[in-house]
Amino acid sequence: MTTDKRKVVLIGCGMVGMSYAYAMLNQGICDELVLIDVDEKRAKGEAMDLNHGLAFAGNNMKIYAGEYKDCSDADIVAICAGVAQKPGETRLDLLQRNAAVFRSIIDPVTESGFNGIFLVATNPVDIMARITCSLSGFNPRRVIGTGTALDTARLRYCLGEYFNVDSRNMHAYVLGEHGDSEFVPWSQAMLATKPVLELCDESNNKYKREDLDGITEEVRTAAYKIIDAKRATYYGIGMAMTRITKAIFGNENSVLTLSAKLRGEYGVKDVYVGVPCIINRNGIQKVLELKLTDEEKDKFVQSCRTLDESYKELQL
Ligand code: NAD
Numbered sequence: 001m002t003t004d005k006r007k008v009v010l011i012g013c014g015m016v017g018m019s020y021a022y023a024m025l026n027q028g029i030c031d032e033l034v035l036i037d038v039d040e041k042r043a044k045g046e047a048m049d050l051n052h053g054l055a056f057a058g059n060n061m062k063i064y065a066g067e068y069k070d071c072s073d074a075d076i077v078a079i080c081a082g083v084a085q086k087p088g089e090t091r092l093d094l095l096q097r098n099a100a101v102f103r104s105i106i107d108p109v110t111e112s113g114f115n116g117i118f119l120v121a122t123n124p125v126d127i128m129a130r131i132t133c134s135l136s137g138f139n140p141r142r143v144i145g146t147g148t149a150l151d152t153a154r155l156r157y158c159l160g161e162y163f164n165v166d167s168r169n170m171h172a173y174v175l176g177e178h179g180d181s182e183f184v185p186w187s188q189a190m191l192a193t194k195p196v197l198e199l200c201d202e203s204n205n206k207y208k209r210e211d212l213d214g215i216t217e218e219v220r221t222a223a224y225k226i227i228d229a230k231r232a233t234y235y236g237i238g239m240a241m242t243r244i245t246k247a248i249f250g251n252e253n254s255v256l257t258l259s260a261k262l263r264g265e266y267g268v269k270d271v272y273v274g275v276p277c278i279i280n281r282n283g284i285q286k287v288l289e290l291k292l293t294d295e296e297k298d299k300f301v302q303s304c305r306t307l308d309e310s311y312k313e314l315q316l
Pocket of ligand 1: 011012013014015016017036037038039042080081082083084101104105120121122123124125146147150178232233234237
């Protein structure tokens, strides 16, 4: 943390960025919020719109459209900027274009003297976080991707519905890529401190293991369904980013499934991937290593391999 006021610079004022900004305003998460977008007019309009809600907010907040030099004393630079996939474009082409977008962002941010924490939401988020780390030269502890934070929230919601229990009492994580190769290590899923698999086995067929596979699938395909229905997903990720920001400013040492750089945890090095992390005002304090079954370990390693291959195909 560089200052005593809580300052966030948001780069990319599209649906995701503004859902984050709106959630922060409603929850009083920061004191100063700077909006940057390649479309300067849009950033100015968004700042005006948010400022007109201030009279109804619980806290005062300074909100304005700014420039990269405003990053110099920011605590968090959050990146939601990105380009959309063009028809017929491959995933790698999109990745290549988003990497170029990130180069045009990370250089001026670091040149400003920024010394805080990068929070990346742009997809593919695990790779974009790794790119941010490499382009900025920052300590990986201070470069965080939103990872599977949203997927884990979706999972806990689905489990709460299935077991008819408050989702806050469902403890389970989505691990791996924020994308198709993500998975749920069911050996680690609990209702309070009772393993979910035990509940299934003891329930006389009320709860079934195959239903859990259905829940994994529901979580994995949730984004596709929402995009099909309303073109984009943004409220959930905006709230996930707000939760991460709150954990940083509050020095909470909270556990969230974020995209963090592995340094040998789970037998993997250098890859950014969604894992449970302890997070505080210095960034990622620790990556938690769960005791996975051999099958779960294989899924995790395979997901990391997919991410590593995509990253290495890029020409940075
Ligand atoms: P959007 O198109 O609404 O917004 C993108 C914004 O980025 C636009 O305002 C655009 O002008 C801006 N931008 C583009 N290039 C820029 C540059 N060089 N500098 C500054 N700003 C630039 O898109 P969205 O719906 O807000 O989604 C943003 C990203 O978030 C996408 O990559 C999306 O896939 C991702 N996303 C991530 C998650 C997650 O869980 N991590 C969830 C949902 C969406």
